[in-house]
Amino acid sequence: MMLVYRLSYQEPMPPFDALQPRKVMAIGDFDGVHLGHREVIRRAVADAESLRAPAAVMTFDPHPREVLGIAKYAYSLTPLERKLELLEQLGVDIAYVVSFDEQLMRVTPEQFIERVLLPLGLDTAIVGFDFTFGHRGLGTPDSLAQLSKGAFAVEVIRPFEIEGSKVSSTAIREALERGDVAEAHKLLGRPYAVRGTVVHGDARGRTIGFPTANIEPEGLYVLPANGVYAIRAELDGERYDGVMNVGVKPTFASGGVPVPTLEAHLFEFNRDIYGAVLEVQLISRLRSERKFGSVQELVEQIRRDAEEAKAHLLSF
Numbered sequence: 166m167m168l169v170y171r172l173s174y175q176e177p178m179p180p181f182d183a184l185q186p187r188k189v190m191a192i193g194d195f196d197g198v199h200l201g202h203r204e205v206i207r208r209a210v211a212d213a214e215s216l217r218a219p220a221a222v223m224t225f226d227p228h229p230r231e232v233l234g235i236a237k238y239a240y241s242l243t244p245l246e247r248k249l250e251l252l253e254q255l256g257v258d259i260a261y262v263v264s265f266d267e268q269l270m271r272v273t274p275e276q277f278i279e280r281v282l283l284p285l286g287l288d289t290a291i292v293g294f295d296f297t298f299g300h301r302g303l304g305t306p307d308s309l310a311q312l313s314k315g316a317f318a319v320e321v322i323r324p325f326e327i328e329g330s331k332v333s334s335t336a337i338r339e340a341l342e343r344g345d346v347a348e349a350h351k352l353l354g355r356p357y358a359v360r361g362t363v364v365h366g367d368a369r370g371r372t373i374g375f376p377t378a379n380i381e382p383e384g385l386y387v388l389p390a391n392g393v394y395a396i397r398a399e400l401d402g403e404r405y406d407g408v409m410n411v412g413v414k415p416t417f418a419s420g421g422v423p424v425p426t427l428e429a430h431l432f433e434f435n436r437d438i439y440g441a442v443l444e445v446q447l448i449s450r451l452r453s454e455r456k457f458g459s460v461q462e463l464v465e466q467i468r469r470d471a472e473e474a475k476a477h478l479l480s481f
């Protein structure tokens with residue numbers, strides 16, 4: 166069981182007492198828990214194991230860039246609950262979730278070390294080569310080492326790259342914006358997934374022969390570009406293949422519904438699952454969403470989408 170502590174600049178952890186074991190801690194946003202993040206976290210877990218110390222991760226919530234005014238960062242690749250689950254699966258013992266607010270934004274690197282890091286009792290802090298912290302991101306891995314004055318060691322992880330580019334949350338967001346879920350998969354090391362609850366739609370799906378589960382995401386997820394995707398869904402530990410439309414249904418709503426919806430049609434499945442929690446993995450993109458001249462044309466296209474999705478999923 167991973168322990169989770171919420172802390173803030175106003176209410177940091179009580180000072181560490183010398184009887185507690187010192188921790189090895191990775192620090193960062195870790196949105197997505199992608200392959201680059203995994204290098205950093207795996208190092209923390211491995212070092213902790215060899216020191217017989219707890220492995221910790223410090224992460225921030227909300228995303229610092231949202232607090233800095235970049236609205237799209239309200240949406241995450243891994244909303245906090247999901248991120249914590251993934252950290253636990255990697256063998257992390259303790260997660261410190263630091264509330265990021267206007268005050269923390271203005272804290273100097275010195276103040277951050279003094280007030281937030283030192284009370285935790287660290288043996289080692291592990292950060293990536295491009296880690297920044299403190300007001301205006303002025304703190305770097307070098308200044309972390311200098312300013313901590315030997316209170317803990319600092320280990321810096323080299324860039325983890327795929328095909329010559331650093332794996333980053335930004336690159337994954339950009340891939341999803343293009344609908345390139347295959348690229349997102351490559352950088353994450355697993356398919357991009359959205360978890361949500363099945364809610365009632367207009368029940369039109371059933372009348373057109375393709376019942377769909379309308380999924381209301383649990384938390385604010387970055388959604389892939391509107392379009393049709395082959396999916397693999399997990400429900401109560403069982404896997405189902407299917408096809409999903411992410412979009413505004415222009416065929417039925419003139420100008421489209423205001424907020425994109427997620428509608429998944431699972432193959433050979435006709436149970437009532439309203440209220441169930443579904444995790445949808447996006448496996449491949451099939452096409453863009455379109456406005457069809459008639460329901461009949463849409464239905465014929467969905468039939469072809471389903472065949473294409475089955476073919477993609479077979480080789481997956």
Ligand SMILES: Cc1cc2nc3c(=O)[nH]c(=O)nc-3n(C[C@H](O)[C@H](O)[C@H](O)COP(=O)(O)O)c2cc1C
Binds near residue numbers: 377410416453455463
């Ligand atoms: C695989 C798939 C592809 C779809 N493609 C489109 C599309 O290109 N254009 C569109 O207007 N609606 C598309 N839809 C959405 C359907 O219009 C929608 O599922 C249906 O109207 C049911 O809506 P309801 O759940 O609100 O009742 C698609 C749905 C599925 C499952």
Ligand SMILES: Nc1ncnc2c1ncn2[C@@H]1O[C@H](COP(=O)(O)OP(=O)(O)OP(=O)(O)O)[C@@H](O)[C@H]1O
Binds near residue numbers: 194324
């Ligand atoms: N590809 C990578 N190789 C090595 N370290 C990384 C890599 N990506 C991130 N890190 C490190 O992991 C920690 C968390 O990184 P963070 O989530 O800020 O990175 P990111 O994925 O590059 O995000 P963004 O694209 O939003 O800037 C930081 O210490 C960072 O330096």
